[in-house]
Amino acid sequence: MGILQYREVTKRYGSSLALDHLDLDLEPGRIVGLLGPNGAGKTTMIKMAAGLIKPSAGTVLVDGMEPGKETKAETAYLSDRVVFSDYMTAQDLVKMHEEFFKDFDRKKAVDMLISLGIKGSMKVGEMSKGTKEKLQLILVMSRRAKVYLLDEPVGGVDPAARDYILDTIITNYSPDALVVISTHLISEVESVLDDIVFVKEGKIFLHRPADELREENGKSVEELFKGVFKC
Structure with a gap:
């Protein structure tokens, strides 16, 4: 039994159907890429698992618990989205x-702040969007959690910081x-993913180990994604 399970999950926002009888079972010890176009239902899935x-x-x-x-x-x-107060x-x-x-591991958090050049005295309101996102990731990854739910962890940071952030995650x-x-x-992020989940129109289109997908198709996950979603 997986540590994160979705069983026949449907989610409606008014007349809009975000998730449609979705089933998924995710095992511990894996880094899973939840991939799909905008509006596929990815953020809804993550917010459900987070209890929001x-x-x-x-x-x-x-x-095993709701x-x-x-x-x-x-x-x-x-x-x-960054949710910290500016002050x-x-x-x-x-x-x-x-x-x-x-x-929460305070030493780990402080070490990562120093590595990314974020001063403890710096106020959120004085930070760039990328710095805020780095700070947010540091705080999340400084926990010894059983499940980490990361919604666009590298979306707003500069390319030079992405390798550091991915290394921080793994x-x-x-x-x-x-x-x-x-x-x-x-x-x-493809290089760090163990498993791939494609979400399409509120349903799971594909759930496979990343290495198997690449070996069977002779393509990168990004190339497969473009083929499936015709990007």
């Missing part, structure tokens, strides 16, 4: 996360944890 929205029908399970207080304690969620400093946010999450999660990365920058 509920399905209209069906069931989502994290470590998302709630208990699962939030073992799920680290990176939003596709807070990087140091304030480290302290807040340390107090809020029992699994070196700072537990080997028995699950990492789910939703992104449209497939070529940037």
Whole structure:
């Protein structure tokens, strides 16, 4: 049984159908690429696992439990939008996360801040969009979570920082944890992905190991994606 499961999950926003009887089972110890065009349902899936929205029908399970207080304690969620208050400093946010999450590693967070040149005294309102996103990722990856849900983790950072960020992801999660990365920058993250999930029109179109896909088709995941979605 996977650590993250979607069972016949449907989600409607008014008359719009975001997820359509979606089934998916994700195992721990894997880095999974959740890939699909805009509007495919990727962010909805991640927010459900994070306990931020509920399905209209069906069931989502994290470590055997429906998302709630208990699962939030073992799920680290990176939003596709920066949600920090402008007046807070990087140091304030480290302290807040340390107090809020029992699994937060303060030393790891401080070391990553130093590596990326983010001063503890710097206020969020003074940071560039890319720096805010780096800070947000640092705080998420400094937790020892069972499930990491990363929505566009490299979308707003400069190319020079992407390798560092991907290295941060693959070196700072537990080997028995699950990492789910939703992104449209497939070529940037393909090298770190163990499994590929294509989401199309609210359903799972494909779920396969990345190496098997490349070997069988003789193409990169990005090339396969373009073929499937006719980009």
